[in-house]
Amino acid sequence: MKKIILTVAVLLLLLPFKTKAQKSNAKKxxxxxxxxxxxxxxxxxxxxxxLLQTPNIDRLAKExxxxxxxxxxxxxxAPSRATILTGKHTHINGKVDNYFPFDTTQVTFPQIFKKNGYKTAMFGKLHFGNNPKGVDEFMILPGQGHYINPDFIVTNGDTITKQGYVTDIITDVSLDWLKEEASNDEPFMMMYL
Structure with missing residues (x-):
């Protein structure tokens, strides 16, 4: 009887370790x-x-x-984006307006994803006055940007001009990035802003 109780106790003690190991092997x-x-x-x-029909967004939501x-x-x-990225209220993260640069020493959730093995990217309007940190690839508008033939700041820090309508450009770049990443085994986190 004591052997059965001891065996059950040992199994119960080892159960959390097995669960933890199973979780670490789960696909992100x-x-x-x-x-x-x-x-x-x-x-x-x-x-x-x-009021409006948005079938493609509806499909994303359903899946x-x-x-x-x-x-x-x-x-x-920009203060709203800083709050989303940091998880901190404006008075704590310091981004209170669209004019002064964001404090890039703040930890953002893309940095946390990157540390945990994710490929990270950000495309669109950030409006921080500086380049995002913790993303592998980005293409962001400097400030508000222009709707037609906009300039973008890219990962290497260069500014490039793209021909076309800004929303179409950001969408096409995002889709191209997703097509490339979908073929990899590495998990990814992409922000379309």
Missing amino acids: PNIIFIMSDDHAYQAISAYDDK GMLFTNASVTNSIC
């Missing part, structure tokens, strides 16, 4: 973060509104995750 999910500016809840039909429980702590462009 790929993450695509899409942020759009200045639209209401009703601008996406995945939220059960019939992935629909974010339904959030509040905005700062609705200004």
Whole structure:
């Protein structure tokens, strides 16, 4: 009887280690973060509104995750992005307006993903006044940017001009990056801003 109790006790003690080992072998999910500016809840039909039909976004929501429980702590462009990236309120992360540069010593969630084996990328409008840290690849607008034939700051720090409409350019670059990364085994996290 004592042997049975001892065996059960040892198995119960080892169970958490087996679970932890199983978790570490689990495939990490790929993450695509899409942020759009200045639209209401009703601008996406995945939220059960019939005002607009957005079948492609609806499909992403159905196959992935629909974010339904959030509040905005700062609705200004760059301060809102800084809050999302750092998880800190504006008065703590220091990005209180669109004019002064973001403090890049702040830890951002892309840096955490990168440390955990993710390939990271960011494309679009960041509006921080400096380059993002903790991403493997980026193409961001300097400030507000232009809608037609915009300039972008790229990963190596150069500024390039792309021909076309800004949203189409950012979308095409993001899709090209995703097509390339989808063929790799490495997990990825891409931000479309």
